[in-house]
Amino acid sequence: MKWTEVEEIAIQLSDAHPEVDPTKVNFVDLMNWVLALPEFNDDPARCGERILEGIQQAWIDELA
Structure with missing residues (x-):
């Protein structure tokens, strides 16, 4: 997962925290x-x- 995948990062953060x-x-x-995050591998x-x-x-949008 890369920095540009903001929606996927948000989903995983919501699940993790x-x-x-x-x-x-x-x-x-x-x-x-x-x-x-386990799947995150960007610089x-x-x-x-x-x-x-x-x-x-x-x-924030994910929780709305």
Whole structure:
């Protein structure tokens, strides 16, 4: 899984952290949680604030 797969990342984060409100997650934790996903295998250096915002929004949308 790559950084560009924001919807799939959001689904997996929702499954891995069901108790978490994604609107309250800081980007450092969010990035670390993405990197810890078993199927994630992209370069951490390719991640930026814009990508993390997209993942966070997709996670919020996933719970709506």
